[in-house]
Structure formats: structure tokens, C-alpha cells
Amino acid sequence: MDTSVSFLDSLQYTSDEEAWGRLVGMYSPLIRGWLKRYGASLDDMEDITQEVLTVVFRRFPEFRREPRPGAFRAWLRTIAANCLRDHWRKKNKQPPGIGGSDFGQVVAQLQDPESGLSAQWNREHDRHVIQYLLQEVRPAFTEKTWSAFQRFALDGLSADDVSQELGISVNAVFVAKSRVLSRLRQRGLGLID
Template sequence: MDTSPSLLERLNHHPDAADWRRWYDLYTPLIRNWLGGLGLRFADVEDLVQDVLAVVVRRLPEFRHNARVGAFRKWLRGITVNCLREHLRAGKQCPVAADQAVLAERLDQLADEQSSMSQQWDAEHDRLVMRKLLEQVRATVEPTTWDVFEQFALNGRSAAQVAQQFRISTNAVFIAKSRVLQKLRQEAAGLIE
């Protein structure tokens, strides 16, 4: 059986509207949340989200993962920072809680992959993308398979407890978990490390 390529691979080689929609649904909330967290006006956030998305669409074919941990989220963070800097250079006003100097400091922190702000970006990225991937995968499996997976893998119940609850064998519990995890791994390849 052929393994389905990851979302990033599909977008790089054979993108279709559904793949771009999935990417948009995964990443737009993260980008919007981060830009909004900098104290920007709603209209500026929305403009910047569109700028970031346009750069991603244009530059994704240039992205090479090379098995580096965090490569994609670092690349996306860099695009987000650069789009905001360009927005400011263009003379667009982006009021923040304090002033432009505070925004410049935050941008420098976000650009520094060792800063606590970048580490917070990474953690939020992984948390949000995993939540969205779980939602997407849930829609592709049988409801009972998902319920078994959720009870066993996400809620930490024992295989015996889940088997008893759903009146299935413990082996069926492990199979359900395996099927869902396989779908998650396929979709998460390169997105979460």
C-alpha cells in the first residue's frame, strides 16, 4: 500500500484546492493569533495575514525541509516577521499597547529562534496544528474508530476499559489507534516535529 504524501509534499508537487484549504485552515488561525497578540489593529492583522499567505503560496516551492527539526515553523515564523517589518517600512501605522519600539523589540525576539517568544510560537504552533489535524482526521474516520482512539490515546483509558465500553476486543482498540495515528502521521509530516 502506498503511503499518502504529506500535505507539504502535495502542496509542493501536486497542489489542489482542497490541500490549500487544509493548509489555510491549519495556519491562518496561528498567524492571525500571533499578529493579533502584538497589539495590531484588526484591519492590519487581516492585511498581514493575507500578505503572509501570499508569500507562502509564492515561496513554498523553494522550501526544503531537509529533516531539520522545526524547519517549517521556523520558515513560516520568518515569513511572518518579514511581512510585518515590510508593513512597517511601508509606513503603515500599527499601533501597539506601548509604542513602535516595543513592536520592534517583539519582532527581534520572534526572529531569534532561541528567545522565549520564539519558543512560545513553536509550542503554540504545534498545539494549534495538532488540534486542527485531529479535527481533520476525525472527519475521515468512522465515528466509532475515532471514539475508541479518543478514549484510548487521548484520554488515557486502558485498552481493556475501552474494549469493554465499546464491546470490542482489546486488539480492535489497538487497531483503531493505529489507523488514526497513521492518518495523523501522514498529514503531520513536516508540519509538527
């Protein structure tokens, strides 16, 4: 797969098993973590996660990320809330909600883009996706380039300190950061806005 293609663009072709495998690998842990908060059993977590990803797969051709930022994140959140609600209805269960609140209110908050719970979903989604994308793009860079990026962009050291630590020019530190961020932006286009 061409690494210059964004993650969402790679999903446009549903026959691309590698792209869909990465989607499952990226989103299964995030969805399971949210389900765990609702008191879902391990079996329920697996069933609901599979249902969410099945709906994403089936309905992806309908998804439009333009013109609003965070469209995929919001779309996924809505699908997850609907699948969660449908699953509990089928099983005739009412799991405890976050903070002791009513389960229906929790689902409603997940569906409301302005709620605090939706904001929490957005933050956790973005953090999770960034970590996944960092791991995904890491092999595309030399050890020195990655170290310069990590020490400068992630660890917060000055370009001068990184330059001295790694024995490279200050310009090379900035170039490393620029190259890695460019790849991350391209791969994450539409996932994190």
C-alpha cells in the same frame, strides 16, 4: 486527494487549489491570533495574514524541510515576523509589544530560534496544527474507531476501560490508536517534528 500524502507534499503542486485552501484554513487563524497580540487592527490582521500566506505560496518551491525538524514551522515564523515588520514600517506604526517590550525586540525574538517567544510560537503552532489535523482526518474513520482512539489516546483511559466502554477487544483499541496516529503522522509530516 490521496490522504496518504503529507500536507506539505500536497502543496508541491501549486495548482492544487484544495491543498492551498487547506493551508489558508489551517494557518489563517494561527497567524491572526499572533497578530492580535501585537495590537493589530482587524484590517491589519487581514492584510498581514494575506501577505504571509502570499509569501508562503510564492516562495514555497524554495522551501526545503530537510534535514532539520520543525523547518516549516520556523520558516513560517520567519515569514510572519518579516511581513509584520514590513507592514508596520509601511504604515509607520509602532504597536505595543508583548509584555510592554519594544516592538523591534519582539520581532527579533520571533526571528531568533532560541528565544522564549520562538518556543511559544512552536508550541502554539504544534497545538494548532494537531487540532486541525485531528479534524481533517476524523471523517476517514468509523465512529467506533475514532471513539476508541479518542478515549484511549486523547482522554487517557486504559485500553481495558475503553474496551469495556465500547464493547470491543483490547487489541481493537490498540489498532484504532495505531491507525489514527499513522494517518496523523503522515498528514502532519514536516509540519510537526
